[in-house]
Amino acid sequence: MIRLTIPSIEEDDLQAVCNILATGYLVQGPQVAAFEQAIAEYVGARYAIAVCNCTAALQLALLALDVGPGDKVAVTTYSWPATGNVIALCGAQPIFIDIDPVTYNMDPQALERILEQTSVKAIVPVHTFGGMADMRRICAVADRYGVPVVEDAACALGAELEGCRAGVWGIIGCFSFHPRKAITTGEGGMIVTNNDILARRLRILRNHGINPDAPDPDFIAPGYNLRLTEFQAALGLSQMKKVERIIKKRQALAAHYNKLLERSCLTSPRSLAGSRHVYQSYVALLPPEAVPHRSAIISALRQCGIEITIGTYHMPLTTYFRTLYGFQPGDFPITDEIAARSISLPLYETLQNEQQEHLIWTLIQEIEKHGSTSLNS
Ligand SMILES: Cc1ncc(COP(=O)(O)O)c(C=O)c1O
Structure with missing residues (x-):
């Protein structure tokens, strides 16, 4: 796994x-x-x-x-x-x-x-x-x-x-x-x-x-x-004692993911100009047409021994806040889109580049199976 x-x-x-x-x-x-x-x-x-x-x-x-x-x-x-x-x-x-x-x-x-x-x-x-x-x-x-x-x-x-x-x-x-x-x-x-x-x-x-x-x-x-x-x-x-070593390794792994996602249908994460991103998670975006299939894609990857998950939560649309304040899709349009498209990929210090290559290849195959194209260009 x-x-x-x-x-x-x-x-x-x-x-x-x-x-x-x-x-x-x-x-x-x-x-x-x-x-x-x-x-x-x-x-x-x-x-x-x-x-x-x-x-x-x-x-x-x-x-x-x-x-x-x-x-x-x-x-x-x-x-x-x-x-x-x-x-x-x-x-x-x-x-x-x-x-x-x-x-x-x-x-x-x-x-x-x-x-x-x-x-x-x-x-x-x-x-x-x-x-x-x-x-x-x-x-x-x-x-x-x-x-x-x-x-x-x-x-x-x-x-x-x-x-x-x-x-x-x-x-x-x-x-x-x-x-x-x-x-x-x-x-x-x-x-x-x-x-x-x-x-x-x-x-x-x-x-x-x-x-x-x-x-x-x-x-x-x-x-x-x-x-x-x-x-x-x-x-x-x-x-x-090892925090900097760990962060640098995570950044190197994120850079490898960025390279693998270049020219793919997935959008890699970006950081603010002048900032240092420490990649607690590496969260990419699925192409919009894959959004209805996100759960199926996540399950299919798990079947292949690859643990991926969603990015994080659209808080206003969680049951508690939605029910209390009556929020609806459309109230926070950017969050609607990012929350629906986000996908968090494996990231830890001992992850190997070959594992990254394998899981990205598997992910793109799975997206294609659900009717999207793997390349924009
Ligand atoms: C953005 C953010 N805030 C707060 C928390 C809560 O942290 P904890 O699990 O240490 O209570 C988390 C946990 O993952 C988080 O991601």
Whole structure:
């Protein structure tokens, strides 16, 4: 089976986890602090706060910004539903913003059109699949309206725009260490910020409301328990030693896919000018005429031992948001098209070029079987 993803876990990662398990100190301690520091340094943020996953990171980010019932939050349409769910979980209303057809990320012009008419408490762009959203323009719009930006950088550790890493463009950035990300802690998340007041609030919220500065436990707010364990942090630290190696390999594999898709009926992903794409996923577009056959194509490839899947989700058309707000196809036309055509291809460090060649050949055969042509030219 050519799997969609395989995390890069090696002997030193196993050893790092075992060493911590053997100490018996298992919950948030020196390993978590060291992992936080490693991420803060890597992304160029003053503070990093580890949590148990990126969904928790995003929800705490919104709570730290006082997002609550009656508020509206501008958010991209095209993402893993956690991005929209956390807004609903805070009691606020997501205001969905359609995407740019090239980067699959929040369209700054569409954002501006919404902000002209609607007051929002925060803006949540996503760096979808590890490709940077147009943060220069999104932050300019946000500044004009005085709205804070929370970056959903779940997939974008190491991505950059104009030399500035994902996560530090907005007031808060959130990362995931789920196994489909470049580095993993199993489940895991990190919040980064340069703002000391927000960093303190986030530490209180993640740990039962305990005052992080008091010598003895003192509970100064209602807080959650969203902490990371010591053995997850040890794994994260071990993984961070190889993050650049992993990203460079993923970029090389993406470049090989790009070459294989040149002149084919599939459209390869593109990144924003001046940005560094880290390819959390390699998501290409099927030709429009293959859209009705996408599920059949995915199943046929699985039968051939090749695991592929869709890109990600059209959040306004998921049952929850569609039913609540009455969204329909046509409300977000760019997302309609990209979500319907997207296909995510296998990508992991040990994937071989020959496997890529084989799976692309198989995919094109399968598309042709369903009545499309393999070559545009
Ligand atoms: C864009 C995006 N945001 C948020 C999340 C949630 O991350 P986690 O699984 O760490 O909670 C994901 C997960 O894949 C994601 O892709």
